[in-house]
Amino acid sequence: MEFVTKYITPDIKLSEFEGKYFKTEVLFEHHMLVWFISGETKIILADATYVFGAGDIFLIPRHQLATVINYPKDGKPHKTAVMHFTKEMLRDFYSRHKTAGSVTPLQKVYLFKKHPLLESCFASLIPYFDLTENLPTDIAAIKIEEAISILRSTDKDVDGLLANFEEPGKIDLTDFMERHYMFNMTMEKFSYLTGRSVATFRRDFKRSFRTTPQKWLTEKRLQLAHYLIAEKQVKPTDVYLEAGFENLSHFSYAFKNHFGYPPNHLK
Structure with a gap:
């Protein structure tokens, strides 16, 4: 490359x-x-x-x-x-x-x-x-x-x-995360875009979702990947790129650990 x-x-x-x-x-x-x-x-x-x-x-x-x-x-x-x-x-x-x-x-x-x-x-x-x-x-x-x-x-x-120079203000965290969970961003960037410090972001997140950001993000991304493979016939080798995972091996391991079978089982 x-x-x-x-x-x-x-x-x-x-x-x-x-x-x-x-x-x-x-x-x-x-x-x-x-x-x-x-x-x-x-x-x-x-x-x-x-x-x-x-x-x-x-x-x-x-x-x-x-x-x-x-x-x-x-x-x-x-x-x-x-x-x-x-x-x-x-x-x-x-x-x-x-x-x-x-x-x-x-x-x-x-x-x-x-x-x-x-x-x-x-x-x-x-x-x-x-x-x-x-x-x-x-x-x-x-x-x-x-x-x-x-x-x-x-x-x-x-x-x-x-001509608009406003910085992100504090916005509805639940709505933002439901629309942006597939992006593999750091907590610092998610916090900034919702108008919060990292500590406030984590606290508000737990209040809204009753779990940690890491656990919630992984589950949401796996659900998206499952839907794309099962319903949209997207190849597993393409899905992980769009579902927010860093690489194919990490995606495959997380998928099997969560659903009990590998992603290519759906094909």
């Missing part, structure tokens, strides 16, 4: 992966604008699953828990160019530009399929990745501002996402 990442700046990068697949559980710290050059990606969020391929351009909101599975395809590596929109750069942008409509956090993935202006913006960056010296900061800022301006002209609702 080979993963190569080139940076123009910390906020603009080109990633290339060659191998069978690469899977990770992530919490997006910044909004990410992604241009797909080749390969395929499956992104699993709490309420939707997306599959992206060559030519797709999409914007993923920050503070999203996601399972990301990257694949090469058609003999070509998984290759993407990515821009990170940090809160600092967006605050600066919106200090100089008036927002359109109400500023409400629209938590969705924005897809701009084969958009010519965005493609041109990203394509113009490719030569910079081969520079031996760093790209001047002002040029990088211009390219990111160009991308934001194109997004705003393409989707009038995007300001509702980009």
